Amino acid sequence: MIVGTAGHIDHGKTALVKALTGTDADRLAEEKARGITIDLGFAYADLGGGQITGFVDVPGHERLIHTMLAGAGGIDMALLVVAADDGVMPQTREHMAILDLLGMRRGLVVVTKCDLADQARRDQVVDQIRDLTATSGLQDAPVMMASAVTGEGIADLRNALSQAEAETIARHADGPLRMTVDRSFTMSGAGTVVTGTVIAGRVAIGDQVVVGPSGLAARVRGIHAQSRVATEGLAGQRCALNLAGDQVSKEAIHRGDVVMAPALHAPTMRIDAMLSVLPSEPAPIGTWFPARLHSHAAELGARIVPLGDPIAPGTQGPVQIVLDRPIAAGIGDRFILRDVSAVRTIGGGHFLDLRAPARKRRTPERLALIDAARHSDPAQALQAMLAIAPVDLAVFTRDRGLTDAATRMALDRAQGQIIGPTALSDDHLRSLRDGMQAQLAQFHDENPDLSGLGRERLRLSLTPRLSKDAYLALLHLDAQAGRIVLDGAFVRLPGHEVRLTDQDQALWNRISPSLTGQIRFRPPRVRDFATDFGVDEKEVRRVLKLTQKLGRTDQIAHDHFFARSTTSEMVAILRDVATASDDGWFTAADFRDRVQNGRKVAIEILDFFDRHGVTLRRGDMRRLNPHRLDQFG
Incomplete structure (x- = not known):
């Protein structure tokens, strides 16, 4: 299990992690000198259940929210920290909003420094916390007291986390590998090492991988999983990978990159997504709104284009995100938007389509496809999408990180038909074949002296319109079945002859x-x-x-x-x-x-x-x- 801390600066997040694990997550000299967390910190411990729990300690300073966001993606559980002497503070609220936008539903709230507060103050802080979490995914999260100084509540907190570890459902590890990178460095005697969270699949020593979005090819030479030497890393674990390759270096791999199975490499700069805008935003989000996008550990510039009316504060709607550089992403990935000056969090949501069109992005069919893609279950999404238009199965499989077996299962449940590289519904396949017969019959009636209709002209006349590869596959299938005759660059009905x-x-x-x-x-x-x-x-x-x-x-x-x-x-x-x-x-x-x-x-x-x-x-x-x-x- 991966636990991520959240909370205002100097509320005792790092001290709490040290009390639980025995590890000081502040690793930088400046952090120790100033007594605050500047970069991400990591600690690992067996809390009593026999499993290794990983902790990601994030900075609480408002100017370091971007660093906090780099550590918030991929965690299984949130540890929201509120100091008893300060109570709920501005970054407490912002961190809570970010956790909610990231879809976090599992967590504990810890009132730290409780040795500095009497019972009345403790009760007052608990009331503040209940108001803060009342409409969030952590509304039912337990609130616990703890002091890293006296040790009060540490054992109870360790037991609660150990029980949560036992209840954590293992993430799906049989799909293609995706591991987000939050650090890249050189280790003496080993070479380039990257660390991050495996968010899907598994990785083993000797695997060939690609670092996206650059497409850098690498081989895995060694693995540490949850801070222990391992032969493989699984989804849900923090891993350090020793990578080798012709162009591999610490300078070639950056925070926000993704180590992935080669088949998943398909960077994008234009994404359709669902965006929720925070109630605190001063004005609606309109066309070409500038922002900074954070997804897992990646941070980059973006422009937001609502696919309907401007999105008012406290509401949500579909948008197209146009990025200033490519990103390695997956459908369903969560994102956070902040303003370009890094002063406030605007909102967040999740990705729905990584291959968004630059034109005709607001047509009824396009909006229906985006709505269909909101289903998290691949079979339900595929069935809803097939009811609207044909689906490129290779793209569907890759962008959702599915195995071939998972795609076949989704296709069976969606009752789709495969034509070449494309999946179609029975209704669309029937419409295509009926349309082909009708178009050819009409053409022969009007042109009895011509042998047939041009292939491309026929393709463009059919609804729904197929890609050229899928159309060619359909032509050959129907020719083999005797429904049509292929005559060079022309198509005719079997009974027609000049x-x-x-x-x-x-x-x-x-x-x-x-x-x-x-x-x-x-x-x-x-x-x-x-x-x-x-x-x-x-x-x-x-x-x-x-x-x-x-x-x-x-x-x-x-x-x-x-x-x-x-x-x-x-x-x-x-x-x-x-x-x-x-x-x-x-x-x-x-x-x-x-x-x-x-x-x-x-x-x-x-x-x-x-x-x-x-x-x-x-x-x-x-x-x-x-x-x-x-x-x-």
């Missing part, structure tokens, strides 16, 4: 061998066929245009037609050419040498593939677009 007349078929039979034989990569042009067969160019051109509609040919350049089978073969050749290069980029000459035709024809072919998105061009270089490689079979 037919050649007997006379047109006869001319095609004469042309076809030249398009599929030895000279298939450099076939004759329209005028060449017209001269060879003694036929009007217009007739040759008309028939070849018809075969293009039938999916038998492709017009690579003006009056230059290639057989569809040859187009498919050239795509396969391009795959080989790209694979043979070091970085996937190739030149026209590389392709020309493989098909053994002239430079002009090779460039015309590549220009054709550029137009269809099969290749992507940069100057004289090209590479393949993996999303379009199936267009020609």
Whole structure:
């Protein structure tokens, strides 16, 4: 269990931790000289239950609230400290508000320095505390008396914490690793060491990890968990990790970074969230409101954009948070907002969507998705989201820190269908398939002489709109089921076919061998066929245009037609050419040498593939677009 202290400056938080653990959490010379906590302090002890309890001691000075916030994330229990001689003070109230905004529901309130107060004063302070916590998550927290000087109440407090330790439910440790960093330093003989709280998953010696948001790769060389040498660290423990790697140093890792499983690395600068504004805020929070955001140990600048009306003091509402630099975060993470001058706490809340859009952020569908994401249970969130729009399962899994098994369980409970990388509801899948059939039927009625509707045009006409990868997966599934026919870059219904007349078929039979034989990569042009067969160019051109509609040919350049089978073969050749290069980029000459035709024809072919998105061009270089490689079979 991790216990975090909170309370006003000089109310005895550090002395109380020392009385409970025997450890002085003030480690800096300046802290000992001035008698106040400046940075985070840590202590560990077995309180009698056989388990190691960790304590995070935070400073109480108003100017050090940002340091207090760095230690408040990830604690299991709060120890709110109020001195008997002072009673409830300004930072007591601010710390209490922060604990409430962080969702803290477990805690003890300790009246320290009780050796300085008689019973009447003690009762008076207890009344102040009850007023303070009346509307908070700690409204039912026990209030205990203690004195680090006389030892009064220390044994009872230790027993209460030991019982809380026994009641603490182990955090979910079978997901991907996330550990927030609050210190980074160099240790003689070991190298770079980072400390923090494991908020999800587990970490073991030898694990490959990533430090976010920078993306720094590292390997775990050693672990201390709850201040003891260990082979692994689990969610809910404070750990020190000895990290190794080419770029790993104490300067490369900062307070607020996150050590995580590599699959989770996806930093963000734009987040949709739910924000609660404190009643003490003087005015509503309006568009582009400047603030400092604190989440776990991270602190960075932010602008707040309400997704509805301005958020009045004492109320809550959805907002978009635009950060001044990337952050490594997870859905459900709590955050605190303070003003830019670090004078007051404004409010706080939790993250709902780490991939918030910069445009159309207030549409009804977008607001419905944000509301659906408020469910903490992944299955309930997924079911509510699927009722509104398709969901990218990889993003859903990563941003919530789920295992693949947990995602499958959520999908089963939400009764979703998987199409490629996307999950859909039964209703949306049915709507897509019905819409596809209706669009194709209408197109064939209006264009009986055309073989089919363009793939991208069909995608953009369907509701809900799928990503290109999911749409391609749906096309292939429906083609395999016989509901549609894929014809190059076009889609048609199975019963639709453009037919050649007997006379047109006869001319095609004469042309076809030249398009599929030895000279298939450099076939004759329209005028060449017209001269060879003694036929009007217009007739040759008309028939070849018809075969293009039938999916038998492709017009690579003006009056230059290639057989569809040859187009498919050239795509396969391009795959080989790209694979043979070091970085996937190739030149026209590389392709020309493989098909053994002239430079002009090779460039015309590549220009054709550029137009269809099969290749992507940069100057004289090209590479393949993996999303379009199936267009020609």
